[in-house]
Amino acid sequence: MTEYKIALVGFGGVNRGLAQLVAERNARWQASLGFSLKIVGVSDIFLGSIVNRDGLDAAQLVALPAEKGAFAKLHGGTAEAFTETVIRQSGADIIAEATFTNPVDGEPATTFCRWALESGIHVVTTNKGPIALHGSELKALAQRNNVAFEYEGSVMSGTPVIRLARQALAGAEVQGFEGILNGTSNYVLTRMQEGLSFAAAVAQAQQLGYAEADPSADVDGYDVRLKVVILANELLNAKLQISDVACSGISNISAEDIATASRNGQCWKLIGAAQRQADGSVQASVAARLLPLSHPLAGISGATNAVSFTTELVGAVTVSGPGAGKIETAFALLSDIVAIHTSQQQ
Amino acid sequence: MTEYKIALVGFGGVNRGLAQLVAERNARWQASLGFSLKIVGVSDIFLGSIVNRDGLDAAQLVALPAEKGAFAKLHGGTAEAFTETVIRQSGADIIAEATFTNPVDGEPATTFCRWALESGIHVVTTNKGPIALHGSELKALAQRNNVAFEYEGSVMSGTPVIRLARQALAGAEVQGFEGILNGTSNYVLTRMQEGLSFAAAVAQAQQLGYAEADPSADVDGYDVRLKVVILANELLNAKLQISDVACSGISNISAEDIATASRNGQCWKLIGAAQRQADGSVQASVAARLLPLSHPLAGISGATNAVSFTTELVGAVTVSGPGAGKIETAFALLSDIVAIHTSQQQ
Numbered sequence: 288m289t290e291y292k293i294a295l296v297g298f299g300g301v302n303r304g305l306a307q308l309v310a311e312r313n314a315r316w317q318a319s320l321g322f323s324l325k326i327v328g329v330s331d332i333f334l335g336s337i338v339n340r341d342g343l344d345a346a347q348l349v350a351l352p353a354e355k356g357a358f359a360k361l362h363g364g365t366a367e368a369f370t371e372t373v374i375r376q377s378g379a380d381i382i383a384e385a386t387f388t389n390p391v392d393g394e395p396a397t398t399f400c401r402w403a404l405e406s407g408i409h410v411v412t413t414n415k416g417p418i419a420l421h422g423s424e425l426k427a428l429a430q431r432n433n434v435a436f437e438y439e440g441s442v443m444s445g446t447p448v449i450r451l452a453r454q455a456l457a458g459a460e461v462q463g464f465e466g467i468l469n470g471t472s473n474y475v476l477t478r479m480q481e482g483l484s485f486a487a488a489v490a491q492a493q494q495l496g497y498a499e500a501d502p503s504a505d506v507d508g509y510d511v512r513l514k515v516v517i518l519a520n521e522l523l524n525a526k527l528q529i530s531d532v533a534c535s536g537i538s539n540i541s542a543e544d545i546a547t548a549s550r551n552g553q554c555w556k557l558i559g560a561a562q563r564q565a566d567g568s569v570q571a572s573v574a575a576r577l578l579p580l581s582h583p584l585a586g587i588s589g590a591t592n593a594v595s596f597t598t599e600l601v602g603a604v605t606v607s608g609p610g611a612g613k614i615e616t617a618f619a620l621l622s623d624i625v626a627i628h629t630s631q632q633q
Numbered sequence: 634m635t636e637y638k639i640a641l642v643g644f645g646g647v648n649r650g651l652a653q654l655v656a657e658r659n660a661r662w663q664a665s666l667g668f669s670l671k672i673v674g675v676s677d678i679f680l681g682s683i684v685n686r687d688g689l690d691a692a693q694l695v696a697l698p699a700e701k702g703a704f705a706k707l708h709g710g711t712a713e714a715f716t717e718t719v720i721r722q723s724g725a726d727i728i729a730e731a732t733f734t735n736p737v738d739g740e741p742a743t744t745f746c747r748w749a750l751e752s753g754i755h756v757v758t759t760n761k762g763p764i765a766l767h768g769s770e771l772k773a774l775a776q777r778n779n780v781a782f783e784y785e786g787s788v789m790s791g792t793p794v795i796r797l798a799r800q801a802l803a804g805a806e807v808q809g810f811e812g813i814l815n816g817t818s819n820y821v822l823t824r825m826q827e828g829l830s831f832a833a834a835v836a837q838a839q840q841l842g843y844a845e846a847d848p849s850a851d852v853d854g855y856d857v858r859l860k861v862v863i864l865a866n867e868l869l870n871a872k873l874q875i876s877d878v879a880c881s882g883i884s885n886i887s888a889e890d891i892a893t894a895s896r897n898g899q900c901w902k903l904i905g906a907a908q909r910q911a912d913g914s915v916q917a918s919v920a921a922r923l924l925p926l927s928h929p930l931a932g933i934s935g936a937t938n939a940v941s942f943t944t945e946l947v948g949a950v951t952v953s954g955p956g957a958g959k960i961e962t963a964f965a966l967l968s969d970i971v972a973i974h975t976s977q978q979q
Contacts, residue, residue, distance in 0.1 A: 308946070320804055439801075445947035447801030454800060455785075455793030457971045458666055459964055583953065586932025600654070600964040601791035604954035607929065609947055618805055618946040625803045 288317060289631075291624065292340075294328035294379035296370060296399050297386035301413055301440075302329070303349060304617030305383055310345035322628050328377030329358070330370040332386070337364035338377045370395075374402045381627065383620050384412035390504075390513060390529070393420035404428045404436060411623035413440030413616050419513040419529060422520055435627045440619025442468065442514045443592045446608030447622065452522045452596055460599035461522050463562030463569075468514040470590035470610045471497045471505035472537050472557045477588045479545045480554065485538065497590060497611075507536035508573040511559040515571050518594070519561035525569035527561075534573040553577045554585050562597070634663060635977075637970065638686075640674035640725035642716060642745050643732035647759055647786075648675070649695060650963030651729055656691035668974050674723030675704070676716040678732070683710035684723045716741075720748045727973065729966050730758035736850075736859060736875070739766035750774045750782060757969035759786030759962050765859040765875060768866055781973045786965025788814065788860045789938045792954030793968065798868045798942055806945035807868050809908030809915075814860040816936035816956045817843045817851035818883050818903045823934045825891045826900065831884065843936060843957075853882035854919040857905040861917050864940070865907035871915035873907075880919040899923045900931050908943070 295302040306326060313323045326343045330336040334351065335358030337343065351357050356366030374382055382403040386396045393416035400417050403410045405428060412418070417425060418438050429436035439449050452461055467473050471492050478488035489506065492498035497505075504510045512534045519525035537557050548554055556578050561571035578585045583605040587593040592610025595603050609615045641648040652672060659669045672689045676682035680697065681704030683689065697703050702712030720728055728749040732742045739762035746763050749756045751774060758764070763771055764784050775782035785795050798807055813819050817838050824834035835852065838844035843851075850856045858880045865871040883903050894900055902924050907917035924931045929951040933939040938956025941949050955961045 316804070445805065446950050447797065450801040451793065451797055451952075454975075455796040455968065458662070458967045459791065581934060583932075583937075588927060591929075600967075601958075601961045602955055604792050604952065606797075606950070606952045608950035612947075615947045621804045621946075622801065629800075 289322040289628065290325055291322055291380045291628070292325050292327045292378055293381045293383055293624075294330070294373050294377045295326060296330050296374065296382055296384045298329050298331035298334055298348075299385065300613035301385040301616045301620070302383055304613040305620050306345045306348045308614070308617055308621060310349055313345070320625055320628065321632070324624070327379050328373035330368045330373040331358070332368045334358050335364060335366040336369045336373050337361055338373055339363055340378045370399060371402055374399060374408070375406050379408055381409040381411060381624060384410055384414055385620070386414060388414055388513070389416045390419070390509060393417045397421050397425070400425050400436070401428065404432055404434060407432050407434055409435045409627055411437045411620045411627070413438070413444070413619055415441045415513040415517065419516040422517065423526070435630065437623035437626055438517075439623050440616050442517055443594065443608065443610045444612060445615035445618040445622070446592060446606060446610065448518070448594050448606055449521055450622070450626065451606055456596065456598060456604065459601050459604075461596050462599060463560065463597045464518060464522070464594050465558050465560040465584060466514070466518070466594035467556055467584055467587050467592055468511045468559045468594070468610065469505050469557060470592055471502065473587065473592070474590045475506060476537060476540070476545075476555055476557065479540070479542060480549065482542075484542050485540065506538050508534045508557060511557060511573045515559040515561055515573060519569055519571050523561060523563055523569045525561060525571065527569065527571055532571045532573060535575065537575045540575055548577055552580050554580065556584055556587075558584070635668040635974065636671055637668055637726045637974070638671050638673045638724055639727045639729055639970075640676075640719050640723045641672060642676050642720065642728055642730045644675050644677035644680055644694075645731065646959035647731040647962045647966070648729055650959040651966050652691045652694045654960070654963055654967060656695055659691070666971055666974065667978070670970070673725050674719040676714045676719040677704070678714045680704050681710060681712040682715045682719050683707055684719055685709055686724045716745060717748055720745060720754070721752050725754055727755040727757060727970060730756055730760055731966070732760060734760055734762045734859070736762060736765070736855060739763045743767050743771070746771050746782070747774065750778050750780060753778050753780055755781040755973055757783045757966045757973070759784070759790070759965055761787045761859040761863065765862045768863065769872070781976065783969035783972055784863075785969050786962050788863055789940065789954065789956045790958060791961035791964040791968070792938060792952060792956065794864070794940050794952055795867055796968070796972065797952055802942065802944060802950065805947050805950075807942050808945060809906065809943045810864060810868070810940050811904050811906040811930060812860070812864070812940035813902055813930055813933050813938055814857045814905045814940070814956065815851050815903060816938055817848065819933065819938070820936045821852060822883060822886070822891075822901055822903065825886070825888060826895065828888070830888050831886065852884050854880045854903060857903060857919045861905040861907055861919060865915055865917050869907060869909055869915045871907060871917065873915065873917055878917045878919060881921065883921045886921055894923055898926050900926065902930055902933070904930070
């Protein structure tokens with residue numbers, strides 16, 4: 288019976304989702320996955336922190352109110368976020384890092400990842416910042432310390448895309464990809480196809496909780512750009528920086544553009560793409576593009592995400608599914624732990 | 634440097650495609666995949682057989698004319714198919730089985746798989762017959778002999794579907810699936826949406842080489858049924874026999890039905906599906922179904938295949954890509970070998 292001790296860094300929706308999965312499913316995982324999880328520490332900048340090497344009660348963690356310093360309410364907890372202690376001193380085998388994405392310098396998440404990896408602790412994360420900005424450094428650090436650094440959820444939350452391309456398509460020779468990698472902007476475009484203006488569609492997305500009060504990271508392509516950098520570096524060994532990727536969004540698309548496209552049997556989609564060039568370099572971009580309705584991504588509607596890989600041996604292979612959601616993203620962390628377990632077992 | 638010795642059983646399009654990949658790519662696989670392949674034997678009921686433990690020239694094999702007894706032209710070859718000798722005596726580590734699908738008893742492919750597995754030789758196959766009819770027996774035989782039995786290509790050729798669900802979605806709790814699993818019938822329905830009659834669309838599919846002279850295995854759902862049995866048994870542990878799956882096709886769908894669906898914002902698709910029921914049993918079927926255009930499979934047009942998995946933790950995850958093709962299906966065999974290599978390495 289394998290049991291992994293995990294510490295949760297950041298306790299917003301995603302790691303709370305993971306704690307919920309532990310509370311509900313840990314017993315059956317021994318049979319279905321071959322391991323169980325024991326939560327030995329949690330840290331959150333807002334809620335505080337707690338460590339218990341004998342294991343915390345996952346259900347109690349899930350039930351914790353989202354109030355400043357709430358961990359102080361628990362036996363042994365504190366209102367302060369002693370994150371380094373939680374990472375280095377909780378006895379965790381695996382750190383689940385799910386703090387906020389910082390697209391400027393990837394902090395503090397990158398430091399959290401470094402602390403874990405240099406301590407010989409596996410890291411699973413859903414955070415785009417550390418991977419897009421410091422991915423190759425962190426991968427090298429993991430390798431030097433003989434631990435895993437997994438981040439399936441950083442691109443399409445629970446929809447497997449990195450592992451699909453890296454494992455199941457190994458040998459197919461991926462040459463590039465095109466993706467719908469932001470659910471909010473795709474939802475806005477879908478609503479505009481149904482007749483709404485850009486502003487009205489954004490307002491609807493905000494009402495549904497898809498879009499932030501400032502929707503620019505979504506509709507101007509910046510969120511997609513981070514994901515393009517992650518995928519291109521991962522699958523095409525592109526060594527791209529964020530600034531290498533030309534980026535525009537959908538805010539200039541008018542209701543009239545949408546209607547014209549529709550009359551011509553086309554549709555507008557915000558596409559993040561990268562493609563290996565004849566000279567071996569990789570060209571990547573984020574831009575609204577007119578697609579024929581026969582394109583594999585044309586039928587991806589609403590908040591769904593999708594990536595279509597172009598491969599030398601099998602042509603286009605497309606995967607679609609949710610690109611967000613608390614439990615969905617928590618599953619991505621679980622799938623990373625499954626991958627760690629598989630590689631340890633064999 | 635790992636080198637696997639492989640023997641090819643059946644030398645039609647698929648294994649000829651694998652030989653072509655070996656001829657063109659073996660050198661680069663050492664760097665990209667960590668192994669190379671050496672073809673040590675080939676057997677084909679029509680072409681004859683050949684064994685060379687020092688390795689056969691893959692390019693020479695590919696160039697062999699498709700004439701009865703053609704292997705007799707090669708040094709050491711014979712017009713007779715000594716398949717048991719090729720499997721048991723060639724020194725192969727892996728048998729690539731790609732003979733014809735026999736939906737009645739799975740023979741002679743099942744016997745070929747048994748010979749290999751009981752000799753402690755890994756089997757990779759694209760053949761639906763042995764898996765759909767004798768899958769659990771062959772898996773048990775492989776396990777007893779501590780070798781792999783892999784068949785990714787048996788459902789959607791080179792598009793990864795078994796490995797996606799088994800590995801990348803492990804823990805997501807697959808509850809069922811719906812798939813477009815036959816390219817010919819989907820091509821026919823797509824052409825009918827464009828205005829052709831059923832008969833005219835079938836004739837076009839035949840002209841393009843998609844459909845056989847007798848198209849019934851494709852358009853009456855029998856091909857899809859084999860794939861449903863394979864997927865349901867693999868992913869839902871359903872223990873289904875072929876006769877457990879109700880099966881109908883698309884030959885009763887009229888141009889008028891298609892037009893009516895289109896007017897109602899729907900489309901007809903031939904869907905192979907299986908779903909776990911409340912009592913734990915699995916219900917599976919093959920039938921033409923009316924889908925709303927928002928359904929993940931509604932946009933799958935032409936000869937493309939797709940499977941949409943329903944999961945407990947991430948909802949619907951859909952993968953689409955080619956469902957046939959010589960090189961595409963040969964890649965499936967390669968991907969099985971990659972999986973064997975990965976499990977040996979760790």
